[in-house]
Amino acid sequence: MAREIALLTNPTSGKGRGAAARAAALPRLRAAGFTVRDLQGADADEALVLAHRAVADGVWALVVCGGDGMVNLGAQATAATDTHLGIIPAGSGNDVARYLHLPRRDPGAAADRVIASTPRRIDLARSGDRYFVTVMAAGFDAVVNERANRMTWPRGQMRYNLATLAELRTFEPIPYSLDLDGTTTQFDAMLVAVGNGPSFGGGLRITEGALLDDGLLDVVVIRPMSKASLVRTYPKLFKGTHVTHPQYEHHRVRSVTVAAPGIVSYADGERFGALPLTVECAAGALSVLG
Numbered sequence: 001m002a003r004e005i006a007l008l009t010n011p012t013s014g015k016g017r018g019a020a021a022r023a024a025a026l027p028r029l030r031a032a033g034f035t036v037r038d039l040q041g042a043d044a045d046e047a048l049v050l051a052h053r054a055v056a057d058g059v060w061a062l063v064v065c066g067g068d069g070m071v072n073l074g075a076q077a078t079a080a081t082d083t084h085l086g087i088i089p090a091g092s093g094n095d096v097a098r099y100l101h102l103p104r105r106d107p108g109a110a111a112d113r114v115i116a117s118t119p120r121r122i123d124l125a126r127s128g129d130r131y132f133v134t135v136m137a138a139g140f141d142a143v144v145n146e147r148a149n150r151m152t153w154p155r156g157q158m159r160y161n162l163a164t165l166a167e168l169r170t171f172e173p174i175p176y177s178l179d180l181d182g183t184t185t186q187f188d189a190m191l192v193a194v195g196n197g198p199s200f201g202g203g204l205r206i207t208e209g210a211l212l213d214d215g216l217l218d219v220v221v222i223r224p225m226s227k228a229s230l231v232r233t234y235p236k237l238f239k240g241t242h243v244t245h246p247q248y249e250h251h252r253v254r255s256v257t258v259a260a261p262g263i264v265s266y267a268d269g270e271r272f273g274a275l276p277l278t279v280e281c282a283a284g285a286l287s288v289l290g
Contacts, residue, residue: 003061004035005086005114006054008047008074010066011040013090021090021107022065028111029063044073051077059083061289063114065107067091068200071133072268079124079131079285086114086289093202093269095134099212100290117289122212125196125267126282132267133286135200135207138258138275139174139191139222140230143167145266168231173224177276179257180219190222190230190247192258194279198240200269208240209250215283216252223247255280 007026011019022038029036037054041047047070051062055077063086064074071087078085088111089097089104103109124131137145148163173188193200195207195218210218225233225247236242243250258265259276266272 002033002035004037004059005029005061005063006037006039006051006059007063007065007088008039008041008051008054008070009064010047010070010090013066013070013092015092018066018070018090021088021110024107025063025065025088025111025114028108029115032115034060034115044069048073048076055081055083061086061114063088063289065090068093068095068134068268069270071096072131072270075124075131075133075286078287079126079282082287084119084287084289086117088114093200095197095199095202096268097290098199098203099134099197100288102290114289119287119289120213121284121287123196123215124282124285125194125217125279126285127273127277127279130272131282131285132196132272134195134197134268136194136258136265136267136272136277136279137191137200137206138193138260138263138265138277139189140167140171141191141193141201142263142266143171145271146264149271168227171227174260174263176221177257177259178219178221179255179278180251181253181255187221188224190224191220192222192260193220194218194256194258195220196281204237205240206237206242207250208243213284214252215281216254217256217279217281219251219253219256221249221251223249 061084064070065088195210207218
């Protein structure tokens with residue numbers, strides 16, 4: 001009997017690349033002998049219902065076609081199950097695809113990786129009953145996301161650039177309380193990031209060195225620095241060379257509680273929740289194809 005795959009697509013990912021990626025991947029998967037359910041939700045809520053339903057029906061794999069937001073949605077449905085999660089990258093960031101060294105601009109080749117791959121288990125980060133795969137932003141970067149989401153113009157990356165400039169003018173260090181495996185500290189910082197993997201935002205390696213299968217979370221603290229220094233440090237995030245900055249701290253823990261006034265966190269590029277939040281490593285919770 002042919003293995004069954006549920007192919008779940010966000011057609012608007014990457015300015016419409018999701019639909020094009022689906023069109024390239026679907027015939028490859030069927031030609032390889034899989035029975036494929038072709039699914040598409042009207043919105044994120046419906047897509048999540050479809051994902052949970054497919055997993056409950058016992059599909060061999062849920063393959064999401066989209067960006068990190070779709071990977072996040074797929075992880076909610078497949079975490080702590082025997083259903084494997086596959087990825088056809090079609091977003092603007094695609095950090096999880098980077099983690100797994102998947103082709104990010106060739107959906108046909110990504111489908112071939114799904115077909116040929118051996119499943120492996122990786123960790124997830126868990127807060128309550130929600131999971132994330134990449135990084136939870138809980139500082140300046142989260143504030144920028146909040147402002148950008150309130151803006152109606154312009155669209156795309158320029159909206160985030162303008163939001164960054166607007167927040168940079170008035171941003172001040174945030175008072176944090178951080179509990180690291182039971183040890184609590186208070187301090188001011190520009191941001192706190194909790195990483196299951198090493199990067200977010202399209203390759204910003206804020207939690208450089210984080211591993212997907214070590215049973216630990218990587219917590220990065222950027223202590224107060226001048227706005228000019230923050231601007232100079234930003235490009236270093238793409239190579240992970242910011243780790244030498246004297247205001248940088250890195251901790252590896254199984255559990256962290258982050259508290260700060262007025263901060264709404266983001267994870268996998270999606271609004272995750274207002275602080276305080278406790279995040280734990282869910283070791284080996286996700287089986288991925290890649």
